[in-house]
Amino acid sequence: MLYIFDLGNVIVDIDFNRVLGVWSDLGRVPLATLQSRFTMGESFHRHERGEISDEDFAEQLCDELGLALSFEQFTAGWQAVFVGVRADTIRIMNGLRARGHRVVILSNTNRLHQRFWPSQYPEVQSAADKLYLSQEMGMRKPEARIYQQVLSEEGFTADQAIFFDDNQENIDAAQALGIQSVPVFDATTIPAFFANAAD
Numbered sequence: 001m002l003y004i005f006d007l008g009n010v011i012v013d014i015d016f017n018r019v020l021g022v023w024s025d026l027g028r029v030p031l032a033t034l035q036s037r038f039t040m041g042e043s044f045h046r047h048e049r050g051e052i053s054d055e056d057f058a059e060q061l062c063d064e065l066g067l068a069l070s071f072e073q074f075t076a077g078w079q080a081v082f083v084g085v086r087a088d089t090i091r092i093m094n095g096l097r098a099r100g101h102r103v104v105i106l107s108n109t110n111r112l113h114q115r116f117w118p119s120q121y122p123e124v125q126s127a128a129d130k131l132y133l134s135q136e137m138g139m140r141k142p143e144a145r146i147y148q149q150v151l152s153e154e155g156f157t158a159d160q161a162i163f164f165d166d167n168q169e170n171i172d173a174a175q176a177l178g179i180q181s182v183p184v185f186d187a188t189t190i191p192a193f194f195a196n197a198a199d
Helices: 016-027 031-037 042-048 054-065 071-081 087-098 122-126 144-154 168-176 189-196
Strands: 002-005 012-014 082-085 102-107 130-133 161-165 180-183
Touching: 002 087, 002 144, 016 031, 016 071, 031 054, 042 054, 054 071, 071 082, 082 087, 087 102, 087 189, 102 144, 130 144, 144 161, 144 168, 161 168, 161 189, 168 180, 180 189
Parallel strands: 002 102, 002 161, 102 130, 161 180
Antiparallel strands: 012 082
């Protein structure tokens, strides 16, 4: 079987309020104001596809939020999104690989985060056979083609794959292609799934 895991809030806990908190302190803008303005809009999506540079993304997002930050200040906040690794999920991923299954990560991400989390959480990269990252692929979930490319490169059909993601839109897109998809609600979802599933 091919097991496809999202990264954020599936393998690694993330919290964008931590990002906004740092930016609020550095930019002297109330946190509530930033929370009301922050959306994952078109510039966010273009950045995740690698269509705009980190610097252009920072400038556009700061404009949207009404923030006056240097690129270094922006980056300091941006990396604060990571909270910590879900150890149970890492253990499960390693166990799947030990039993001969293929385990990959499919993440909507960006160059700034990609330069940060592998060094912070080396156990994540070592628990996967391959990383499929949106900014390197030029596409992002929930676009059908990103799932199709993963299946094609891995040599599996849709009915031979199981996908875990915390975003319902991504789950629906994968299911539409015939991939068994498991919505991840919290840190207990994946351990419970495997506790109830026959290998």
